[in-house]
Amino acid sequence: MKSIWNGTLSFGLVSIPIKMYSASEGRTLDLDMLDKHDHARIRYKRVNENTGEEVAYKDIVKGYKKDDAYVILEKEDFENANIKKSKTIDIEEFVEETEVADMLFKNPYYLEPQKEGGKAYNLLRDALKKTGKLGVATFVMRQKENLSLVGVYKNVIVLHVIRFAEEIRDTKEIKIPTSKTSKKEIAMAESLIENYTEKFNFEKYKDVYNEQLLKTIESKSSGKKIKVEKMKSEPTAAKDLMAKLKASLEQRKKMAS
């Protein structure tokens, strides 16, 4: 298994270096697209919309459309958007497991009652609320069977698509060292967690990264910090083009003769 991210998990004064692995895998059958004539694999090419020519991966940049032009973002811009956060997983608080259980899952969807469903909808919602239980349901959406949990958020019934068990990878590949923790250490950690425990209020968490990135875009487009483009020197580019054209013309001559 390949790790997808390296960094630090930290809370309080403790920081734990970790590797991150995907816990799930796709459920769709792995089918390849083929040309029906000779069963050759179909490949995607990244092409320039204007010239139709293929663009090398190294020549691809990411841009944000602002007004009528693009602000180009470099790798550093993404990293600078939040250097600390891009290397650490910050635990900012601890909350009761039950407070967030129904927000934990993959994709939440709000359910709205249609005409005449109102009464039953409210009944189910109130019952779920009162019992504190979640409904387990399966349904098909986008040609895919989905497993889901039905719960309540504020006043609305929410459906959370969750993973099937077969999508969850085994944990045995994750290497955990065997070391004993003493009672004293546990007690210390517990009190630390206790100190950081708050009532969960997820409104206070904002997407700082995107905010930072937008600021970078703003300053770039207003010309405050214009990056000098390293261009291929023209003589070389002209010679390359000449060679390409010559080859093309020669090819044509060969085909004609």
Add this chain to the structure above:
Amino acid sequence: MDDVNLNITNPDKLYWPESGYTKYDMLDYYIKMSDIILPYLLDRPESLHRHPNGINGQSFYQKDHEHLPNWIETHAIHSKSSKKEINYLLCQKEATLLYLNNLGCIELHPWHSTIFHLDNPDYAIIDLDPSDNNTFEQVIETALAVKEVLQQAGIDGYCKTSGASGMHIYLPMGGKYTYEEARDFTKLLCYYTQEKLPKLTTMERMLKKRGPKIYLDYLQNRKGQTIVAPYSLRPQLNATVSMPLHWSEVKSGLKITDYTIETVPNIMAKRKDLFKGVLGQSIDMGKAIEQLNNL
């Protein structure tokens, strides 16, 4: 006309309100000019840019046609992007030209290639596209630099005003080369031009990065791309025309507004079409590259 009856609607509509020209004035211009313009439209798929309410009204583009009078010729071309056949209109005669005008086509946008060889353009174009901060004098300077490069390459180019703010330089290709070759060759000439005027010109596609420079646009040389035809009127303030010029006329003092709906028919009554050489002949690309290589 051409044995068909054409209904002209709203001839009195003001198409250029600031200068007072009406739709009738536009039709009158194209009637006078049709013999000269039609060779540049003949057998070429036409993209329509319609201004049904004049130059200040909403305009829109149209390529596909469903309900045309039966005397108008069309040519179906498969479009990869929209995955269907597009029924392009062919402007084969004066009546069709006026039919287009009546739809609000102030300007005419033919393909660079004809239906006989859609993948091989008859000409390549260098589009000199100034920023808002450039003067037309600087465009002239750039055009003359291109002219020098053409001389070094030993080929003839033909220039016209765009009728808006820039100039177009046409290189005859005679359908001998592909669009890609035409585009690469044009790009090569642009490199040489840019080397001559590094401070004034740019080949940067990104608008924001161009700065106050004249854009040497070689990317117009694509199948399906169109540029305004020679002698076409423009939806611009003074009813200007995209006017073919002799190179000797491209000099300091030349103004876009010298050539308008009023002046061009009078000028053309006295002189021959300077753009004739664009069609029918071809440069020798291999030789031109050789010559540039030996500089």
